[in-house]
Amino acid sequence: xxxxxxxxxxxxxxxxxxxxxxxxxxxxxxxxxxxxxxxxxxxxxxxxxxxxxxxxxxxxxxxxxxxxxxxxxxxxxxxxxxxxxxxxxxxxxxxxxxxxxxxxxxxxxxxxxxxxxxxxxxxxxxxxxxxxxxxxxxxxxxxxxxxxxxxxxxxxxxxxxxxxxxxxxxxxxxxxxxxxxxxxxxxxxxxxxxxxxxxxxxxxxxxxxxxxxxxxxxxxxxxxxxxxxxxxxxxxxxxxxxxxxxxxxxxxxxxxxxxxxxxxxxxxxxxxxxxxxxxxxxxxxxxxxxxxxxxxxxxxxxxxxxxxxxxxxxxxxxxxxxxxxxxxxxxxxxxxxxxxxxxxxxxxxxxxxxxxxxxxxxxxxxxxxxxxxxxxxxxxxxxxxxxxxxxxxxxxxxxxxxxxxxxxxxxxxxxxxxxxxxxxxxxxxxxxxxxxxxxxxxxxxxxxxxxxxxxxxxxxxxxxxxxxxxxxxxxxxxxxxxxxxxxxxxxxxxx
Amino acid sequence: xxxxxxxxxxxxxxxxxxxxxxxxxxxxxxxxxxxxxxxxxxxxxxxxxxxxxxxxxxxxxxxxxxxxxxxxxxxxxxxxxxxxxxxxxxxxxxxxxxxxxxxxxxxxxxxxxxxxxxxxxxxxxxxxxxxxxxxxxxxxxxxxxxxxxxxxxxxxxxxxxxxxxxxxxxxxxxxxxxxxx
Numbered sequence: 001x002x003x004x005x006x007x008x009x010x011x012x013x014x015x016x017x018x019x020x021x022x023x024x025x026x027x028x029x030x031x032x033x034x035x036x037x038x039x040x041x042x043x044x045x046x047x048x049x050x051x052x053x054x055x056x057x058x059x060x061x062x063x064x065x066x067x068x069x070x071x072x073x074x075x076x077x078x079x080x081x082x083x084x085x086x087x088x089x090x091x092x093x094x095x096x097x098x099x100x101x102x103x104x105x106x107x108x109x110x111x112x113x114x115x116x117x118x119x120x121x122x123x124x125x126x127x128x129x130x131x132x133x134x135x136x137x138x139x140x141x142x143x144x145x146x147x148x149x150x151x152x153x154x155x156x157x158x159x160x161x162x163x164x165x166x167x168x169x170x171x172x173x174x175x176x177x178x179x180x181x182x183x184x185x186x187x188x189x190x191x192x193x194x195x196x197x198x199x200x201x202x203x204x205x206x207x208x209x210x211x212x213x214x215x216x217x218x219x220x221x222x223x224x225x226x227x228x229x230x231x232x233x234x235x236x237x238x239x240x241x242x243x244x245x246x247x248x249x250x251x252x253x254x255x256x257x258x259x260x261x262x263x264x265x266x267x268x269x270x271x272x273x274x275x276x277x278x279x280x281x282x283x284x285x286x287x288x289x290x291x292x293x294x295x296x297x298x299x300x301x302x303x304x305x306x307x308x309x310x311x312x313x314x315x316x317x318x319x320x321x322x323x324x325x326x327x328x329x330x331x332x333x334x335x336x337x338x339x340x341x342x343x344x345x346x347x348x349x350x351x352x353x354x355x356x357x358x359x360x361x362x363x364x365x366x367x368x369x370x371x372x373x374x375x376x377x378x379x380x381x382x383x384x385x386x387x388x389x390x391x392x393x394x395x396x397x398x399x400x401x402x403x404x405x406x407x408x409x410x411x412x413x414x415x416x417x418x419x420x421x422x423x424x425x426x427x428x429x430x431x432x433x434x435x436x437x438x439x440x441x442x443x444x445x446x447x448x449x450x451x452x453x454x455x456x457x458x459x460x461x462x463x464x465x466x467x468x469x470x471x472x473x474x475x476x477x478x479x480x481x482x483x484x485x486x487x488x489x490x491x492x493x494x495x
Numbered sequence: 496x497x498x499x500x501x502x503x504x505x506x507x508x509x510x511x512x513x514x515x516x517x518x519x520x521x522x523x524x525x526x527x528x529x530x531x532x533x534x535x536x537x538x539x540x541x542x543x544x545x546x547x548x549x550x551x552x553x554x555x556x557x558x559x560x561x562x563x564x565x566x567x568x569x570x571x572x573x574x575x576x577x578x579x580x581x582x583x584x585x586x587x588x589x590x591x592x593x594x595x596x597x598x599x600x601x602x603x604x605x606x607x608x609x610x611x612x613x614x615x616x617x618x619x620x621x622x623x624x625x626x627x628x629x630x631x632x633x634x635x636x637x638x639x640x641x642x643x644x645x646x647x648x649x650x651x652x653x654x655x656x657x658x659x660x661x662x663x664x665x666x667x668x669x670x671x672x673x674x675x676x
């Protein structure tokens with residue numbers, strides 16, 4: 001080898017004659033016009049290799065899909081006679097439960113503490129823990145021996161299949177048992193239909209469906225005609241039949257399908273573990289709501305949604321008893337970010353009358369009047385509360401955060417808890433309020449404590465503004481703010 | 496009509512031949528037959544000659560086409576060892592001495608070990624004599640990036656060369672040991 005240095009090598013390569021002589025290339029160029037033009041056929045990209053690769057992949061995927069679908073259809077189907085009502089075993093001292101679908105003739109039932117005045121079902125409900133545990137053991141033994149495993153058996157939510165003591169059968173209607181994939185499909189199809197039919201009215205995407213023998217209500221709207229048929233057909237596809245307490249609740253993070261009773265929830269759920277309580281508006285509140293807002297009886301529900309600190313739901317049939325009232329705020333703590341009271345009707349003038357206390361934290365009770373505080377969402381209200389407390393504490397207008405604060409305008413000046421702050425402090429507060437686009441007029445009030453923040457116009461028995469947090473009945477009737485809430489219709493309803 | 500096109504193409508090609516062929520040789524070395532590559536590129540270029548706006552830029556077009564074509568040919572064909580022999584034969588026919596052919600082949604072998612863009616930039620600069628600006632135009636890059644590529648390519652090539660020398664010497668020593676034993 002002559003050279004090892006790279007630059008020398010490059011020089012050699014540069015000076016060396018071309019591999020193919022110019023005359024050869026020129027000869028070739030002269031022959032080009034006689035050659036066919038280069039093919040630009042798109043199909044030339046397909047060769048045996050690509051065809052084999054794609055067909056193999058498609059065949060594999062199809063066969064796997066067919067294989068698994070065949071396996072699912074091969075599951076033993078129980079004759080309808082052998083399917084008995086769901087039996088729920090529920091502890092008197094514990095809220096967890098176990099559910100099993102078993103043949104009724106196989107349950108060795110030993111009544112305890114018989115009472116002459118009570119029927120058979122009541123006897124069952126009064127069983128003591130130890131006795132029921134014993135009974136259940138025998139039930140489980142027998143179930144293994146006698147009955148083939150029901151397809152529903154595996155779908156029992158494992159998380160709740162722990163403790164059991166007393167039991168009471170839940171009625172005769174068939175419980176909803178859907179797998180996670182079925183729930184996903186149902187959720188997507190229902191959401192699609194509801195979007196198409198413009199039945200979605202709540203801002204946070206929450207959909208509530210009530211399905212009774214009397215009718216089907218989606219977000220409190222009763223369906224009829226072709227629309228009703230469309231939804232009932234869809235629900236029938238998923239074996240969801242009407243029932244007295246049957247509801248479907250769909251939110252971004254969860255879906256619950258089943259019976260929402262006073263005892264709890266029974267059915268299938270997927271996603272975040274939630275407790276949803278529906279409460280019929282009864283008595284004075286209901287009559288007031290019906291008379292003021294001209295709503296049909298039975299339409300207004302108070303619905304409380306409580307996130308549970310439990311693992312996500314995975315579908316299948318399970319029972320979720322209500323948590324103890326001590327654990328969460330009482331139902332009569334009325335305005336809560338997760339507490340939704342919503343409906344709307346049109347009055348004769350075509351104006352919308354809307355009551356909405358939801359995550360958006362905006363209440364509008366005005367007929368055709370604009371809510372000046374509609375821009376204040378929950379996040380902004382939270383931030384406003386934090387900033388206000390910071391300013392008030394730093395200027396020693398209050399001693400600590402969380403104290404009751406009332407800001408009102410009197411004689412052109414802001415009064416904070418009936419005091420007029422110094423000018424520079426006032427300027428700071430006004431600047432802060434301006435930041436949140438809150439301007440004070442004679443009827444404007446800002447009320448806050450550790451539990452809530454209310455800002456808006458209190459005028460002519462109406463309130464128009466924004467609310468964040470929860471207002472308890474004590475706050476409404478006795479506390480520091482009782483006079484402020486007095487006579488305001490929406491707060492009066494909640495007393 | 497066809498004759499005038501052919502004449503125009505030939506006229507434009509004449510100035511490109513040496514640099515184009517050298518580029519194709521370095522690109523095809525050990526991977527494909529340079530003649531196939533040159534023919535493929537020329538046929539395509541001839542049929543699209545009307546579409547080439549600036550006929551002075553034919554060389555740039557040919558180089559880009561050769562690079563794209565070579566990539567698709569590499570995908571289809573496996574490495575063919577006899578191609579190096581063919582390369583040597585062709586150069587020998589042109590009157591190049593065997594020692595120089597070996598050196599050129601060594602250079603091409605080492606260049607093949609560089610990343611494609613570095614290799615291209617180095618060949619275009621060192622063998623074909625393009626300016627940094629021209630290379631940047633061909634590669635759709637900027638002068639700074641080309642400078643970096645060439646500099647890194649040189650360093651890497653030098654390193655590869657020294658490693659190769661060491662291997663050759665150690666190989667020679669091994670052969671000597673075997674003969675002594």
